[in-house]
Amino acid sequence: MSEFDDLKSKIELIKKKYKxxxxxxxxxxxxxxxxxxxxxxxxxxxxxxxxxxxxxxLGTKPIFLIILLLVGIVAGIFNVVRSAKMINKD
Structure with a gap:
């Protein structure tokens, strides 16, 4: 019976670790x-x-807003790709 108890305790430890x-x-x-x-x-x-x-x-209407919006989107996508690569690396 001690072998059975030993096996049972090992199984429980593995289950806890997996969870x-x-x-x-x-x-x-x-x-x-x-x-x-x-x-x-x-x-x-x-x-x-x-x-x-x-x-x-500068008194301009939406010129720089539109330009920097596009730059921000591109920069954000580059950040996402870089972060995803780092996550996959780990």
């Missing part, structure tokens, strides 16, 4: 998704704000 790893993976995935989406949105909003401020300062 912890599964939960940690889920939390890491959520964190990574939040980080990536935040980087994209932040790049776009910063670019919009800077473009709006430059247009206000």
């Amino acid at each position: 912890k790893d599964k939960t940690q993976t889920k939390n890491n995935s959520i964190g990574s998704a939040f980080k990536i989406s935040t980087e994209l949105v932040a790049a776009v909003f910063v670019a919009i704000f800077i473009g709006w401020y430059i247009d206000k300062w």
